[in-house]
Amino acid sequence: MAASTRFSVGVHILTLLAHEDGRALTSDYIAGSVNTNPVVIRRMLALLGKAGLVTSTEGAGGGSTLAKRPERIALADVYRAVDPGTLFAESRSDPNPLCPVGRSVHSVLRRHVEQFETRLEKEMDEVTIADVLKGVRSPARK
Amino acid sequence: MAASTRFSVGVHILTLLAHEDGRALTSDYIAGSVNTNPVVIRRMLALLGKAGLVTSTEGAGGGSTLAKRPERIALADVYRAVDPGTLFAESRSDPNPLCPVGRSVHSVLRRHVEQFETRLEKEMDEVTIADVLKGVRSPARK
DNA sequence: TTAACTGTAACATTATATGTTACGGACTGG
DNA sequence: CCAGTCCGTAACATATAATGTTACAGTTAA
Numbered sequence: 001m002a003a004s005t006r007f008s009v010g011v012h013i014l015t016l017l018a019h020e021d022g023r024a025l026t027s028d029y030i031a032g033s034v035n036t037n038p039v040v041i042r043r044m045l046a047l048l049g050k051a052g053l054v055t056s057t058e059g060a061g062g063g064s065t066l067a068k069r070p071e072r073i074a075l076a077d078v079y080r081a082v083d084p085g086t087l088f089a090e091s092r093s094d095p096n097p098l099c100p101v102g103r104s105v106h107s108v109l110r111r112h113v114e115q116f117e118t119r120l121e122k123e124m125d126e127v128t129i130a131d132v133l134k135g136v137r138s139p140a141r142k
Numbered sequence: 143m144a145a146s147t148r149f150s151v152g153v154h155i156l157t158l159l160a161h162e163d164g165r166a167l168t169s170d171y172i173a174g175s176v177n178t179n180p181v182v183i184r185r186m187l188a189l190l191g192k193a194g195l196v197t198s199t200e201g202a203g204g205g206s207t208l209a210k211r212p213e214r215i216a217l218a219d220v221y222r223a224v225d226p227g228t229l230f231a232e233s234r235s236d237p238n239p240l241c242p243v244g245r246s247v248h249s250v251l252r253r254h255v256e257q258f259e260t261r262l263e264k265e266m267d268e269v270t271i272a273d274v275l276k277g278v279r280s281p282a283r284k
Numbered sequence: 285t286t287a288a289c290t291g292t293a294a295c296a297t298t299a300t301a302t303g304t305t306a307c308g309g310a311c312t313g314g
Numbered sequence: 315c316c317a318g319t320c321c322g323t324a325a326c327a328t329a330t331a332a333t334g335t336t337a338c339a340g341t342t343a344a
Contacts, residue, residue, distance in 0.1 A: 004331085004332065005332085005333085017331075019315095036333080036334075037333085037334050037335065039335070039336085040333065040334065041344085050316095057341025058340075058341045058342065059341040059343065060342050061342075061343055061344090062341080062342070062343090075333090087319085092330095110316075
């Protein structure tokens with residue numbers, strides 16, 4: 001499905017912030033853990049900020065912190081914050097309207113797909129950053 | 143999530159075949175309904191064929207037909223047939239192994255994600271091509 | 285005032301999906 | 315067996331989006 005890696009990176013960032021409880025982390029530092037460019041991280045932080053999940057302060061000594069407790073940040077929140085659009089896309093060129101099937105498959109399919117997405121988000125509401133952090137901290141199997 | 147349109151196109155093709163019950167359709171004809179190039183359709187048919195969902199015959203008078211009854215083709219089958227890999231990708235560059243969080247977020251997250259995917263497929267097992275066809279045929283709202 | 289930060293624009297790079305052309309080989313009906 | 319259909323697939327072109335990079339203005343702390 002050619003998914004973007006943003007969800008994964010978003011969770012990584014938030015888990016890191018939760019781990020360093022309260023301490024403001026710079027985009028440079030976070031980039032070090034994620035192993036990417038700081039600007040990529042700042043872009044992600046901008047999205048997470050818009051969604052009310054993190055707070056950033058500019059200037060020397062600045063950085064980002066969680067805006068909520070980790071127990072209150074569900075993976076569904078992260079997903080919605082960083083992953084635009086839908087899970088399932090429709091075909092680029094519109095189907096032939098002269099074909100009885102082509103004319104309506106999309107709308108019929110869309111209804112089903114919306115239900116899948118709704119259910120998926122419900123699942124993702126059940127797991128929080130606190131859960132992920134717990135997993136990271138426990139001596140779990142690799 | 144920058145999803146591919148393959149799932150949508152795959153469902154379109156199968157619904158079309160189900161609609162023209164039994165009659166072998168050419169990639170050219172299908173391309174007309176989907177509004178794309180015949181080669182794109184043939185590629186899709188190759189994937190659907192590998193998954194045992196359609197049968198194709200070469201030569202004059204050839205074309206493709208469903209290999210199973212539409213009631214027995216679930217959307218999950220289509221999804222698995224045409225959409226490679228996973229719904230959620232990991233970040234390109236591996237996280238810094240020196241960071242306690244970076245070292246293990248991926249594996250922890252993967253466990254949760256696998257569960258999401260499993261549940262999603264279960265949902266997609268409940269809807270079949272026959273259901274979609276029914277929707278297409280009924281005088282449904284646009 | 286300097287140095288450490290974020291925010292953001294602009295551009296480069298890469299990955300991937302999709303579209304297109306071309307042609308070999310299979311099959312059908314004269 | 316010849317001509318016309320049709321699939322399978324390689325090879326290449328194009329489009330789109332994600333990610334990486336450089337650069338710099340604006341903010342803040344010391």
